Amino acid sequence: DRHRxxxxxxxxxYQTVLAGERRxxxxxxxxxxxxxxxxxxxxxxxxxxxxxxxxxxxxxxxxLWYGIAIAVGIAVNIATVIYDATAIYGQKDAxxxxxxxxxxxxxxxxxxxxxxxxxDFGNLIMAFVGMLGLKISxxxxxxxMKVTDRFSGRSDASSAGEMETE
Numbered sequence: 001d002r003h004r005x006x007x008x009x010x011x012x013x014y015q016t017v018l019a020g021e022r023r024x025x026x027x028x029x030x031x032x033x034x035x036x037x038x039x040x041x042x043x044x045x046x047x048x049x050x051x052x053x054x055x056x057x058x059x060x061x062x063x064l065w066y067g068i069a070i071a072v073g074i075a076v077n078i079a080t081v082i083y084d085a086t087a088i089y090g091q092k093d094a095x096x097x098x099x100x101x102x103x104x105x106x107x108x109x110x111x112x113x114x115x116x117x118x119x120d121f122g123n124l125i126m127a128f129v130g131m132l133g134l135k136i137s138x139x140x141x142x143x144x145m146k147v148t149d150r151f152s153g154r155s156d157a158s159s160a161g162e163m164e165t166e
Contacts (some may be wrong), residue, residue, distance in 0.1 A: 008146075017139055018054075027150075029079035029082065029083065031145075032075065032076065032079045034087045034141055034144055034145060034148075035075050035103035035134075035137050035138060035141060036072055036075060036076075036137075037137075037144075038133070038136070038137030038138075038140055038144060039068060039072055039075065039133040039134055039136075039137045040072070040133075041073045041137075042068075042133035042136050043064060043065060043068035043130060043133055045067075046064060046129065046130070046133075047061060047064055048087060050064075050126075056123070057111045059121075059122055059126075060123050060126050062121060062122030062123070063116070063123030063124060063125065063126030063127045063129075063130065064123070064126040064127070064129060064130045065125035065130065066112075066116055066122050066126075066127045066130065067126060067129060067130020067131040067133070068130040068131075068133055069127060069130075070109060070113075070127070070130070070131050071130060071131045071132075071134040071137075072113055073108075074105060074131070074134055075110065075134055075137075077101070077105045080082065080101075081098060081101045081102060084097070084101070086096050100123060103107070109131075113127060134159065
């Protein structure tokens with residue numbers, strides 16, 4: 001019985017991996033796939049616009065995408081911390097564990113930026129600009145959801161009322 005449970009668990013893990021990143025991200029938080037998409041879209045826009053105005057295009061690009069990768073990592077980490085906070089709420093030391101995970105996130109970001117600056121393999125300012133993709137995506141998330149809902153034909157109660165009056 002124990003072996004069967006192990007096989008079932010392994011099968012579930014395998015199916016989760018095969019289902020794709022979007023489904024996995026959506027399991028953590030419903031808004032996470034859209035947030036990650038917004039971060040990457042922001043990166044593409046900044047890359048396409050800014051690369052024409054700099055002399056060191058490689059450093060610009062590496063710094064930007066380094067920052068975008070950090071922003072995606074931060075988004076996933078925040079979503080998992082929120083998920084964990086709801087799962088362990090009320091347990092002994094729950095608050096301490098949540099704060100520890102948040103502090104660990106800041107330490108990892110600081111170390112990653114320090115490494116980028118120390119070895120100078122990318123533009124540190126562009127890494128920061130890339131990390132701003134998290135903020136930009138978070139602010140544009142409601143607009144993005146409204147547009148995707150309109151294109152997919154779905155609507156919530158507030159937008160359904162707006163559609164009837166138009």
